[in-house]
Amino acid sequence: MQNLDSSVVATALPAMAADLGRDPVHLSVAITSYLVALCVFIPVSGWVADRFGPRRVFMLAIVVFTGASALVGLSQGLGTLVAARVLQGLGGAMMVPVGRLLLLRRVRKEELLTAMTWLTMPALLGPVFGPPVGGLLTDMVSWRAVFWINIPVGAIGLLLVWRFIPELEPQDPGPLDGRGLTLWGLSLALLVSGLETVGRPIVPQGVTFAMLGLGAAVTLAAIRHSRRATRPAVDLGLLSIPTFGMPMLSGTLFRIGAGALPFLLPLTLQLVFGLSASASGLVTFATALGALVMKPLIRPVLRRFGFRTVLVANTVLAAAGVAVCALFTPSWPPIAIFLVLAAGGLSRSLQFTSMATMAFADVPTNKLAAATAMTGTLQQFSVALGVVLGSLTLSAGMAWHGTESPGLAEFQMGFVLAGLVILSMLPGALRLAPDAGARVSGHKALPPA
Known part of the structure; x- marks a missing residue:
């Protein structure tokens, strides 16, 4: 549900801007306000989950997120929209990292890669179906419907959590x-x-x-x-663990560059290429489809090559997969754009899952709550910076060319810059040890202690 929401907003952004009388580029605040709320509230999620029990907190978070989604759909102005998105961010801040914590506390290190793959595969249904569903709902009903769709999804999710997920005993997290x-x-x-x-x-x-x-x-x-x-509340000592510090620090650069793409791409297709929201969604969901196809292949790839080799080589591929979008023009057939985006989705999926799994390879069990909180915070902060990177690039290009709306040149500059930011992760990946995370990947597995 959270990933569905993230993917449909960008598709519906031009329609939202037209209805609210705002510039589509400036309405990026609808995305960043939600992401800022995530950044602000995620650090406390680990403490709250330990104090009150992760299952109880998870269920409450679903209720808040779903209710806030309904309020976003009812918004009549930018102020109420931003306020509802902040409330939605509060729910998401407790929902996503606490859900991950429920899994991590029941999984052995040797099972972590498989578990994280299973965790992220269903989550990818949001990005796969989000753009086309969001586009169809925007064109056929209203942009408001893309938020109201969270209501039945949230209700079903709440019922499934209540029925199938056992409660873990609350722990003593100490003073807040x-x-x-x-x-x-x-x-x-x-x-x-x-x-x-x-x-x-x-x-x-x-x-x-x-x-x-x-x-x-x-x-x-x-x-x-x-x-x-x-x-x-934020344990910076965790960054001294090499397999945690690298995906948190250098990985932030990757997420910033990759985070600009979901913002730039739908606007390019709708504002420059003249596609409808529906047509745009049917093209952009190729990225998530490629990511979904990649998921079952990640385990054998990491077992064969290891985290370091995969992250080094794939950083270059992922950077190229974003920068190549600068070559898109209105004369490109949609199927060609679809195939390029699907190929890029393969590399970004491999990178995201590799970093997310390696990050917990060597984290002690008693530090998992703090690690999940820091991971969630940095992930959302970097995605917010990705949206800011995209919107700033468009604004700078418009000011440079003296135009009131972004054209193809502005978007091309945004794609190239995002690719360069991704490539800047490379030095961090190169500093990893050849056997980093071997216990999790199975690559040149270390003998048991």
Whole structure:
């Protein structure tokens, strides 16, 4: 449901902008407000799950997310839309990482790769069906229907969790690090909000630079606090684990570049190529289809080559898969665009699953809640930065060319820049040990201790 929501919003964005009387590029705030809320609330998810029990928190999160989806569909202005999206982000912040935690606490390290593959395969149904379903609903009903579809999905999900997922005993997470949560939440919100408004007539530019400056200062304070606190909300010590630190730090660059694609691509097809929302959705879902096809192949690929080789080689392939979108023109047959996007989906799926699995290869069991919280926060923060990267590139190109709406050149610049950001992950991947995560991948498996 969460992945369905993420994939349909970009497809419906032009229709939302027209209905609300906003510029489609500026309406990226509908995406980033949700992602900022995820970044702010995910750090507390691990503590809440330990304190009250992950199953109970998971069920409540589904209720909040589903109810907020209904409110988004009822929004009559940008303010109410953003408020409902923030509430939706609160539900998503508890739903996704806590659901992962329920799995991780019941799986042995040797089973982790298989378990993560099974976890992500059903989740890919959202991106597979999201663009075409979102496009059809937008054209035939309204953009509001793409949010209302979450209501039956959420109701079914709640029933299945109640029926099939056993409760885990609550644990003692210790006192809540309220100061750390406040500092990290404020820093992420300020940084994303500041970047979202750079060079755009949303707020005065003085406010934008004040948010960026204050965000940087608060981030330094948050880092200092996390290093000194006994039980910090964000445990930076986890980054010293090589198999966790690399996908969290270098992997952020990959997610930023990849996160720009779902924002740029539907706008390109609708605003430049003149496709309807339905036609755009039928083309862009190729990316998720390629990802779904890749999932069963990930385990044998990692067993054969190992995490380091896969991440190094695939970084180059994934960067090329995004940058090649700059070659698309209105004269391209839709089937050709579909095939290129499907091929790119293969490499990005391999990269995402490899990083997500390796990240937990060496994390101690008692640190899983903190690790899932940090993973979720950085993932959503980088996706938010990806949307910001796309919108900033379009705004800069429009200002450079003196146009009021983005053209093909602006989108081409966005695709190339996103590909270069992905490629910048390469040095981090090269620093991995040849046997990194071998216990999980099975590649040159280490003898048991």
